[in-house]
Amino acid sequence: MTRLFVIATSALALAGCTTVDASSVASTPAPAIGDHKPAPDTMRWLYASGEAAGASIQTWRQIADYAIAVAQRRTVPQSVPLGLPDADGGIGTPSCLRADGSAKPFAAVFDVDETVLLNTGYEYWQAYSGKSYDPGEWKQWADDGAGIAQPVPGAVTGLRRLREAGITVIFNTNRNSDTAAGTAAAIEATGTGPAVHLENLFLRGDDAMGSRKDGRRARIAESYCVIAMAGDNLGDFADIFNAEDDAIAARRAMVARGTYARLWGDGWFLMPNPVYGAWQKGTVGEVFPPETRWKPEPGDAPAIMEGQ
């Protein structure tokens, strides 16, 4: 019974329908503040669905299986491509050997937000309040969220397995460096630490490249052989993917075909996050190129209803 009402409410909202009490409903938009309004589908999926839990558990298993297998080989492996431009303008692969010919230790590099941690507290506040992103509130959350932020399902086990196999776990996040203490505390409170600033935790502001992570990746690769990377944003792998601001189809094609497609699941690992990200733009016409579109035959199509 509960489910029927919940779905009915969602369906009514989708269809823009009026209820019997049309006079009050038609003039009153959905309440902007509170726990009782429908959650956005993006948050329902990422923070509350069993589907998203299954997806992240399987990917953390894939990361650990992959990196441990690489670490157990008898030969020095190649680093994964790290987003450092090579001579051809592509993505370079640093050496896993030091200048003296000795082997660098293994590391796996991870984004933090929605890769290791779920920012349930801050996202709850956005959903509850109806507010958009506010840098001051985000800093409060980054400073104080320890104990509320949840681990991404699978991350605790995955990171423990990596560390037990002798692989150094390194975090590379675009949280600001002035939140380093709070970020380390939030990581450790979920059981995915330790995290120590400038040892295995790097943040935006640690260098002069802003939110671009290639410089931090280069710094890590000076000391480590990076055998796996994971994140929820293409910028967690190479800055080049976010260089073209408005080319939605080109950005997808670049990672889904050709040189880089072979890396997904083979050194690079993507944690699904439909709540926010660099992909969060585009009109209906941009998301669906002409060859992907369809419309029903008019004979079977009732009049289009208003609203959405």
Place this chain on the structure above:
Amino acid sequence: MTRLFVIATSALALAGCTTVDASSVASTPAPAIGDHKPAPDTMRWLYASGEAAGASIQTWRQIADYAIAVAQRRTVPQSVPLGLPDADGGIGTPSCLRADGSAKPFAAVFDVDETVLLNTGYEYWQAYSGKSYDPGEWKQWADDGAGIAQPVPGAVTGLRRLREAGITVIFNTNRNSDTAAGTAAAIEATGTGPAVHLENLFLRGDDAMGSRKDGRRARIAESYCVIAMAGDNLGDFADIFNAEDDAIAARRAMVARGTYARLWGDGWFLMPNPVYGAWQKGTVGEVFPPETRWKPEPGDAPAIMEGQ
């Protein structure tokens, strides 16, 4: 998918909802029809982002690597748990041996929509028109979508690798059985076929269990040793996960902890789909249980803005 939308349609009818024309809508927000309005974030992520392409490529690689490794072992493997209730009310694991003691051939079982195919055409129409689910329009799309529906990135390569390794590819979809010809054509047009109804393609209506797939899984397991399953909905693995209609937190906990958590990436594989599904319900308060919530200190919180 279809099951949820049918319920939504019924709910509209129960609620006495009527279609209204533009003049009776007091406050009309963004234009409801057209290519130029912002696409929903769910569709931006699934159909247009490089992130979603990377996620599905890595999972299809994981499926093929896993199933091929199992098939190459010298011993008869166990089937993956299939959603058939066992004596304890849990999920049973059928035998991979026939009654005469011989080994059944290997199979991998896949959902179709948003697991093998992206329904870009129908979803474009929903985004363009602002309409909610319409069974007549969906049937048109299921009948006629061949050549417009896109393969999920990674599916063509993944299914080819499975078949080359001697593993039978079987599709188990909740499209209606009266769309079998169109569904097979859509699968084959993306390069992920062949698909032949009642041989390796099973649909809703092939038995009397409606959208519940356990019966079709049992039928498949009579002839095959099922070594991998993939889908975008928990119902693609076992009906039990969708039995509790209103327990959002319990549904996630059931798959993320305990008995079933170990199966993700180890026989069961989840394709991320934030656009629609059985998870698509819940208020802000249900999606974020009390222990996951946070609010900023009032001193730093500007006045709450209306809308979202």
